[in-house]
Amino acid sequence: MDRSVNGEYFTLITGASSGIGRALAFECARRHMNLFLVSLPETGLEEVAAEITAQYPVTTRTLTTDLTCPESYLQVYDQARARGIRVNNLINNAGIGYNGYLKEMDPQKVDQMILLNLRATTLITSVFLKELTAYPRSHILNICSMAAFLPVPGKSVYSASKAYTLFFSKSLRAELRHTGVSVTAVCPWGVRTSDAVRERIQNSGVVSRTMAMDPEEVARVSVEAMLRRKSVVIPGRKGRLFFYLGQIVPQGIVLRVMENELRKALHE
Ligand SMILES: NC(=O)c1ccc[n+]([C@@H]2O[C@H](COP(=O)([O-])OP(=O)(O)OC[C@H]3O[C@@H](n4cnc5c(N)ncnc54)[C@H](OP(=O)(O)O)[C@@H]3O)[C@@H](O)[C@H]2O)c1
Numbered sequence: 001m002d003r004s005v006n007g008e009y010f011t012l013i014t015g016a017s018s019g020i021g022r023a024l025a026f027e028c029a030r031r032h033m034n035l036f037l038v039s040l041p042e043t044g045l046e047e048v049a050a051e052i053t054a055q056y057p058v059t060t061r062t063l064t065t066d067l068t069c070p071e072s073y074l075q076v077y078d079q080a081r082a083r084g085i086r087v088n089n090l091i092n093n094a095g096i097g098y099n100g101y102l103k104e105m106d107p108q109k110v111d112q113m114i115l116l117n118l119r120a121t122t123l124i125t126s127v128f129l130k131e132l133t134a135y136p137r138s139h140i141l142n143i144c145s146m147a148a149f150l151p152v153p154g155k156s157v158y159s160a161s162k163a164y165t166l167f168f169s170k171s172l173r174a175e176l177r178h179t180g181v182s183v184t185a186v187c188p189w190g191v192r193t194s195d196a197v198r199e200r201i202q203n204s205g206v207v208s209r210t211m212a213m214d215p216e217e218v219a220r221v222s223v224e225a226m227l228r229r230k231s232v233v234i235p236g237r238k239g240r241l242f243f244y245l246g247q248i249v250p251q252g253i254v255l256r257v258m259e260n261e262l263r264k265a266l267h268e
Helices: 019-030 045-055 072-082 107-134 156-175 195-202 206-211 215-227 237-248 251-266
Strands: 009-014 034-039 060-064 086-092 138-143 181-186
Touching: 009 019, 009 072, 009 107, 019 034, 019 045, 019 086, 019 215, 034 045, 045 060, 060 072, 072 107, 086 107, 107 138, 107 156, 107 181, 138 156, 138 215, 156 181, 181 215, 195 206, 206 237, 206 251
Parallel strands: 009 034, 009 086, 034 060, 086 138, 138 181
Antiparallel strands: none
């Protein structure tokens, strides 16, 4: 639907059909940003786009694709070109966080996490960079996690993937210092995105339960941070407090606390 009041530019959001991505889409629309929403097929992306255009005067475009497929990043880029979608904000949100000890995990699930969290994020950013640097002011927002700072036994690949995304964001930000592109990494603790995640948080330790936030609040903080061109943001006062504690407490203790947090959820 074409009802743009925010010029001809679009904000690309990956994983926009549910969870934090859906909340990010609503938050951007609330700020009159046109949207190019990407998600898996048959997950209600069209309905999300229709709900947004019913509420806000913005233009939405959608693309359903599996971002774990090797060529999907090119598909996203080619579709944007073919449909005249000019992307001045890129939000890499799509990500999977399977729980499990590596020795017990299905290697295909491990591969999916690597393909989506690392490969898709990196390559989508890489193909859109030329366009983003052509504009006087543009933004990249990468949704990381507190797990980027804290090694998490029982979520080793996920926490490593988020540490990658955090370092990718920080170094890319420095690389782009002399351009109009800013890069922001947001590192939330648990976010109550669905009934399953709510239950998982409920079955985690006291730290996870105390830190948990709603997706709308995380989306508000994230988009604000992106537009203010911040480098790294931890949503919520409690989340920030835990981050600082994690920096001063010996790593061995941090590892034990993190392991205890997930123990119950892992042994269900
Ligand atoms: N929830 C948390 O506690 C939490 C905490 C910190 C950070 N994060 C991060 O926040 C981001 C969003 O997480 P979330 O909890 O909102 O997850 P979610 O509810 O599972 O949503 C993930 C989104 O990514 C999409 N997606 C998944 N696999 C995909 C694929 N192969 N191709 C294209 N899209 C795909 C999903 O699309 P479909 O709806 O089509 O499946 C969905 O829109 C992730 O990067 C996650 O690591 C989450």
